[in-house]
Amino acid sequence: MEPLILEQLDRHHRVKARVRIDRLPFTVGRGYDNDLILDDEYVSPNHIAIEGDEEGRVVIVDRGSTNGLYDLSRGKAKVDRLVVPPEALVRIGHTQIRLRPLAFEQYPTKIDRLTNIALNRIIDSRATLLGLTVLAMLAFYLRVFLSDYTDRNAGKLFFDDVLPVFVLIVLWSGVWAIISYINSHRSYFAVHVAIASMVTVLGGYLVLAEDVTRFGLSVETLALLSRYGLIAVITFVMLYGHMRFCSSRSPRTIAHRAVAACLALNGVYIAGEYFSRDDFSSFPSYHADLYPAAFQWREGMTLEHWSESVKDLAVRVQLDLDKERKSD
């Protein structure tokens, strides 16, 4: 016969014991002469037996117990006898018993999942992670170094502007490593450091690119949209990545949830910006980034045109006043 696994469950479906059945019959009861002895006072000394029937199937048979045998897979019905394959879930007394074939495939768990992703090779290689972190740090330093206009030397620049950023990343990763350890018994500290470093550096360069484009092409709305878009993409990748690691659901479900979460987050962000758009500012504030290189691309408007356009500001001031008056 094909060996079977018998699982003894408590009332909350938690597995209390597993027994491998290699030969039949196999008896279960409170009495010491059983193959599985149950410490459950609602179970009779000789409660059930698992045996082969005339057709060669595995069946569970009630051995004349006081409280009977209940088939939980078929609506909790009280039965005398039931056929097992492919699997069975029954109750005797206060104990549940589940029978499964040896070939039963376990659901993947948090830990199992990791082994299925190709990224693991990177995650498991400390050298690769260290390399990526150092690379990110160098790229960050390069940007700081090239854009510095003070009289600080290269070393001071590193300690002033670069190191603090990476110390922050390490601390931040430490917090997530603790959470990750509690959740999945692995810290993934180096991974967090490497990924956060790369995102920081990439983000810095992207903002630079955005400012140059915005300034050079003067496409405020587009730049704003692409900024929201970028934030959305980064949030999505982060959420999706983490959920793939932590959850055993299908990639499709995870993607749906990540999209929903990321839309919600961005919605909150955009709503925050929207509601603070009319805040009183006692100080003039405007988009002050100037990229001299981009300066040359632009053809300005004429002074006549400009003089007309700026008068719109009076309308905006008046609108502010009207709005205030209305809310008073």
Added chain:
Amino acid sequence: MVIMRRPLKSMKHMSLRLLGMVLVCGLFAGAVPAQPDQASASAQDLYEKWRDAIFQVRIINTRTGTTSALGSGFFISRDGSGVSNFHVVSEVVHTPDRYRAEYERADGTRGDLALVAVDVINDLAVVKSAEPVDVHFSFRATAPRTGEHIFALGNPRDLGATIVEGTYSGPVANSIYQRIHFTGSLNPGMSGGPTIDSRGRVVGVNVATSGNQISFLVDANHAKALLARAPATAEDTPLKQDLRDQLFSAQDNFWQSAMSRPLDTTSLGEFSVPARFVPQLSCWGDSSEQDDQKYKVLSQECSLRDYVYLSRQHSVEAMALRHDYYESSELNPLAFSHLYSDSFGDVQAMFYGAREDVTGFRCRTDFVKGDGLNFRTAFCVRGLREYPGLYDALLRVATIKPGTKGLQSEFSMGAVSLDNAVAASRRFIEAIKWNP
């Protein structure tokens, strides 16, 4: 999203502006050591004779019944008309439901003061007591000669009536709102009191001090003119509307005359820039080019000496401007661009005014084509709530020549109509030229 960049610590902008004057309205703040003045025999006589014609002005909060501001004033006619400063009584003009004015003479008699007329530009107010008075001043018809002894009367810091001797030093040079320089020391609380000659005739009204015997008076002729046009009673005087009209026509006159004269320019680095837009502007220049610095900045800043007092938190400077010329042979374009961006967000102009005085700023940024130069401009305005049609405006301009040379300018205008602000800004931009 609006991004406001603050300057880095290494970007040192020195404020080149000299200290302006301090109003001498008693708000129990800012101690100026009183000068022990040697009063002459004549001062004693004058004090004896005139102490009943001056009074202390108390601004009372009607809800709490407490004094919120103190100043001085003097009677000028038998019917109880008196003169004080606008800045002493401004709260009664702005919020008459919350404040009222009272007078108290040296002999202890007191009574209510009604507000009849104000002159915001010359910082004057005509008040009236319900009771007629026995002793009152009269104005002197001719201006005193420089060096002539004159005497300021008032009630400094609520210490009781006093007389301060000094000399008449003529009109203050380079001021747009005419003021007289007086070499006695005025102290907080003396605002609105009279300054008289040795025969007791009023030559000016105490208004401000710059410390150390540099004090300022309003010419008595302005008080005379205000009295002449003041209505007989306080009833139905639309003071707020009057204030707005005064401000509006003052700024119109100021900007019309500023725009009609040829613009004075100066060279800064390799640019030619507008400098003394009006002759009353005082300009200072400075440069920062230490050996270890990778760039140099040449700065020029021009500001006016006087401002108009509107309310306790809100004083307005009609015009101020500033230029910074940046040059570097050491910095790469990216670093220069960072330096340049960081300083463009840095606004030097001072904007006073609380939320009840002004609206928030509204700004727009543009590219504007000038004379062979391409400009990045930021133009911001905010409205003055009590004075519809008047704004505080700021123009920020940046331009750059290929390589690492650039000019950033700032032009601020206070209590100005939008038309004047835009016309002046346009003139300002037009005057910036590349002049290697």
